[in-house]
Amino acid sequence: MNVEPQSLEALIAEFASLPGIGLKTARRLAYHMLSRNRDDIRRFADNLITASTSVHPCPNCHAFTDQDTCPICESRTGTKTICVVEKSADIIPFERSGIYKGLYFVLGGTISPLDGIGPEHLHLPQLVQRIREEGIEELIFALGSSPEADSTILMIDRMLADAPVKRTRLARGIPMGSDLEFIDEVTMLRAFESRGAL
Structure with a gap:
């Protein structure tokens, strides 16, 4: 039985697709991100989008x-x-x-x-x-x-x-x-x- 929500699984998969990140580390990163407040998560996402468009x-x-x-x-x-x-x-x-x-x-x-x-x-x-x-x-x-x-x-x-x-x-x-x-x-x-x- 899978206890993780589908959206969390998708987030873990995204982290796991990064070089050098295994499934265990990807899961830890995903859980850590979700434990942060919404403003921190939004800033992280904004910085990622800004870098991807300006760099x-x-x-x-x-x-x-x-x-x-x-x-x-x-x-x-x-x-x-x-x-x-x-x-x-x-x-x-x-x-x-x-x-x-x-x-x-x-x-x-x-x-x-x-x-x-x-x-x-x-x-x-x-x-x-x-x-x-x-x-x-x-x-x-x-x-x-x-x-x-x-x-x-x-x-x-x-x-x-x-x-x-x-x-x-x-x-x-x-x-x-x-x-x-x-x-x-x-x-x-x-x-x-x-x-x-x-």
Whole structure:
């Protein structure tokens, strides 16, 4: 016998659809939300709707922004280094630690045939175009350490075979299969400083 109302079940399912949230955590979050007062819930919902309508990918680097162009692209014009990341959240540890002062480019994922993600699903053509048009001198791959990341880096390397751009990747101090947004600042610093040529 199911004792949870259908609307509560639907809310739990929404939380469970988020990455890294299991059914147990989803249920706890749903019950917590319902224990808050109506004003708190309304503010939460309003903030979610506002973010979903005002935040969009930067046309240059695909990082999330609520401006025409993200502040990093706006303030670092003329920079000749691009750090390639998988998703917008991966930029945060670099900016928080202050170890990198160049540009970024968000690929939108990594090549993963098992998940149905091919090169056509990523922003690869725009990355190559930026490198050629802006005279980028160094491309830093910060895609983590997984077979999918390796395949993606290899694909980009082949696309840039005739381009005179230095290509480096973060050192292997980052644990296999980990997401950059969860890496502590010391590990990120060591990995960044120990990056090597491909």
